[in-house]
Amino acid sequence: MHQRILLRARKGPFDVFTPEETFAGNWIGDNNGNLVFSHAAHKLLATSTAEITSSRFRADPRDADEINEKYDVFVIPLANAFRRSFAHRLAPMTRLIERLKIPVVVLGVGVQTDVDGNREYLRPIDEAVTAFCRAVLDRSHSIGVRGEVTESYLRTLGFSAVEQIGCPSMFLHGDSFRIEKSKPALTPDDRVALTISPYVSSMAGIVRHHHERYPNLRYLPQDLRTLGTLLYGDAPELRGRSSDIPVHTSHPFFVEDKVRMFVDPWTWMEYLSGFDFAFGTRIHGTITALISGTPGYLFAHDSRTLELARYFGIPHRIMRDVPADIDAAQLYEEADYTALNEGHKARFATLTAFLAKHDLGHSFADGDSATRFDQQVRETTYPPMVRPVEATAPAELLARIQRLRDENAALRETADSLRAQQLRERVKQAVRGPVRRLLRR
Structure with missing residues (x-):
């Protein structure tokens, strides 16, 4: 081996x-x-x-x-x-x-x-x-x-x-894996995790509906851009914008501290293990819930998500067939884990x-x-x-600012060094010309 x-x-x-x-x-x-x-x-x-x-x-x-x-x-x-x-x-x-x-x-x-x-x-x-x-x-x-x-x-x-x-x-x-529903039905007070691929705009109505109906819902993003938004706010080109998809700090999920992101699978799984249900378009958001012991449901929006759902027997619907008024309780009820188990x-x-x-x-x-x-x-x-800035401790925010200040100072030092090097090169070139002409005489 x-x-x-x-x-x-x-x-x-x-x-x-x-x-x-x-x-x-x-x-x-x-x-x-x-x-x-x-x-x-x-x-x-x-x-x-x-x-x-x-x-x-x-x-x-x-x-x-x-x-x-x-x-x-x-x-x-x-x-x-x-x-x-x-x-x-x-x-x-x-x-x-x-x-x-x-x-x-x-x-x-x-x-x-x-x-x-x-x-x-x-x-x-x-x-x-x-x-x-x-x-x-x-x-x-x-x-x-x-x-x-x-x-x-x-x-x-x-x-x-x-x-x-x-x-x-x-x-x-x-080979030790089994998913069971812990309750007969999902209620609005239950803990529900939502995953969203930011480019799947058809999730907008589903986001609005579940934000209104499930007060304990949490959005678990996975992409690098959203990590940056959580840490440092909207990127310059995105400031002042709004969207029904939670990609800006103006979205209710950010304002109401309902966003959670993880930079390691282990803390992510530990957090998800406390939920009653997870659903959305992210295949590994769904898989992470399942391997945490939490029932999950996938909205398959392309071939890569669909073929994995089919291979493993993960409960799913094709995204284009999902109505905007679909409810997590309905998905929970119809989810069948027999083939998966x-x-x-x-x-x-x-x-x-x-x-x-x-x-x-x-x-x-x-x-x-x-x-x-x-x-x-x-x-x-x-x-x-990682949580929205509004829910982050002042000491952590200060450390984040200090890090940015240190990085800025290092970048300025590097830029100054490069400018000095370029200036020296220009001086050398300027001096070489007259010297060469003198040597030719």
């Missing part, structure tokens, strides 16, 4: 960064859902003999020789990497893989198109995806994909070594068989390795949730 594992992840599960550091360094990789599946993959692979190193998302072909020397395998957990907006990142990753001599294992990649699987929309990325898959399969037995949409797409490109394995996030607890062990067996085929062990079959991982999580102190 491979022991020296390089894992594509923005950060490791025990790397701790403050919310301010997280925003400055983008340690969530644009979306904190990335941490859920990468940390789950880390736990899955964390056997007693494994040495796992996070890649920090670095994909530089010039690193190939070092990677070949230091690691036995490169494991790549991916989300919706087969999409138009990711093609510019897929290309350097492909060039790196082409230079590797060690095995490469892709763990749960997905394609992104509409819910109907529009093939024409994907044409512009066919070449990039083909190059990536060819490079991987030269170093791997097969490619692990999230669901049937991605498998079908890769087969149209001519690849047959494709296996549906879902996403590592759903296997955070191994009863099929989990078989899906876990499919995943572990995939790992075994690629010479990777897993912590749940390695004594108490999974338990030791969980213990280390409990012993690590992670930053608390």
